[in-house]
Amino acid sequence: MAETPLPFMIGTFVVLAVFFIVDIFFIGRKPHVPSTRECITHIGFFVVAALLFGGLLWMVAGSGPAIEFYSGWLTEYSLSIDNLFVFVIIMANFAVPKTLQKYVLSIGITVALVLRGLFILAGAALITRFTWVFFIFGAFLLVTAAKMVFGSDDDEEYHENGLIRMLRKFMKISDDYDGEHLRTTHDGQRYFTPMLVVFLAIGTTDVLFAFDSIPAIFGLTKDPFIVFTSNVFALLGLQQLFFLLGALLDKLVYLPIGLAVVLAFIGVKLILEAVHENTLPFINGGHAIEAVPEVPTWLSLGVIVVSIGTAAIASLIHMKAEETSK
Template identity: 50%
Template sequence: MDVSPLIWTLTIVFIVALLLFDFFFHVRKAHVPTLREAAIWSALYVGIAVLFGIGVLIFGGTGPGGEYFAGYITEKALSVDNLFVFLIIMSSFRVPREDQQKVLLFGIVFALIARTGFIFLGAALINSFAWVFYIFGLILLITAGNMLKPDGEDAHTGDNIMIRLARKVLHTTDHYDGDKLFTMVNGKRAMTPMLLVMVAIGGTDILFALDSIPAIFGLTQDTFIVFTATAFSLLGLRQLFFLIEGLLDRLIYLSYGLAAILAFIGIKLILHALHENNVWFINDGQPVEVVEISTGLSLSVILGVLVVTVVASLFSPAGKAQNAIANARRHATSYLDSEYTADPAERERILRLLLAERDQIVALGPKYKQKAREEADLMELLERARDSHRAAVERGEAEPLGPSKILPHD
């Protein structure tokens, strides 16, 4: 698609303006967004992305338009998977609820910068070396295989290589000072854990880009479409986090769906590489006659796989149990953390969510209730949360729970 420098400039200015608007009108003042606020702004950003895609369809044609929507949907799905890691990082570093928006916005901006760099690098390599398609295809196939591996012991600890490296290099204070990166301790300037969080988020953004950029280049080689589909998939990610945060652990089959999509795109890339082949040891450096996968088929496969995996996850009893147990663990930890929030209403919200999750575990039946009871750390957290609430009631700082209790075996 032929795009003039003026259109490039206007598009970049529009994206930057959206980020600035998000910062000055939503993130600058620390607060906990309501579910309604998150839903409205998530829908607005998706609407902007869809309208932009319709514009590509009108002015660029069905080919570029289909490539844009295939790229946008793929990148959006991958960004949802990235939210799992963001959630783990913020839980690991005990980021105060009111400041999580700023961390997420930083992650989005850094991801956009990192991926833009990879996009132009990838475009330059593709234009100069056709064999790069083989490399991108292999990267996606390896990534798909890694997604199918069972979670390791560190899957829910947030103790990945970037965080371990950041902890060793940066020495910070034990406590936050709002959203400040630096604070004063005993008259000396010191780094807060917020800086460590930013480094961890930024590092994982670079790792994410290594998967997402080859994926979208497998759907289109148009640099403008790659850039805009990636950018619009990241915009609104902050609001989406607060909208679906409580459902993330329920999407137990999403990784399988993403693995299938990445493997499909990887195969598509390798077929395209064979079609454009100039590698001397493959068919004597001549193109190989193979069937290439159309954009329409790619879009249909991506949508179909995502719909099946998301619906299967939402209706799975195992997914419901895993989600309730994981959320109960997080909410009990947050409720016991005196630095998690200074808002009494937020603490009340956490407690109510904790009770709802307890009821979900009980409603799923003896099998999953027993599964929760076997989680020793979870039981200890719930007991401490119950005792903390009882103490708050005795001090007159909280309302009694009535007949409801926190522990699932009460």
């Protein structure tokens, strides 16, 4: 398998940076509620961009990295859709005006991307030195999959994390928004607006989701470049998806099951890799089990597509049946 050329990686980072700059400082700076047409256009653009990127990756690095990217992108995109449930709750919890929600998502997602990048670097360094961490990642994904299927509805409620609670204790935060401003003045005193808290809530909450998604994608590829680009392309267009699917998220009833199947499959894949590459005293007399099957990337891609596709179709059928019965 050929390595991804350095010029291609640098060019990719430059183009992705331009995407985010344009999205935040030009498109995102115009307070408005995106129309359905605008949302579909943006989402379509970023989906096509991801598909083209995978094709270019195939040309410069071979089929292996390209299939890994497609698998990782679909997994991260599917998990990002699940994140939208919490984003909806955060927006409602902080009473963010609809005209400012797109801007909030732009900044919040950018914060999340930076924090995810640091998390990816840490994860890459960890698995490079300690391959036994696959056991932990695999077990964590299996537990997460079980929670998605058997968990309670309480998980859908938003609870402020420790960072936000600490912020409220040490900083003066006003009750009202002042447009896009982070600072405002009341009775001659300077306050931070709730916009700052919302930015941090979106960004840090997304990183909490990364504890599910990052181990999942490391189960599909060990290449930090593919891990990072898969996350970026999954986050691009997420704000438009928020407005397009916001009213439909609660109707995608089978999406958690589809995601659970994907995470469970990747969890088993990681554990098999860990058994294959590590020597444990209680397994095979302290020798690595070379006969343990390795799951090919194309099979991973197939499982992801079938699981998410089936969940989406089943949800649509369920939604249609409910509408007919009314």
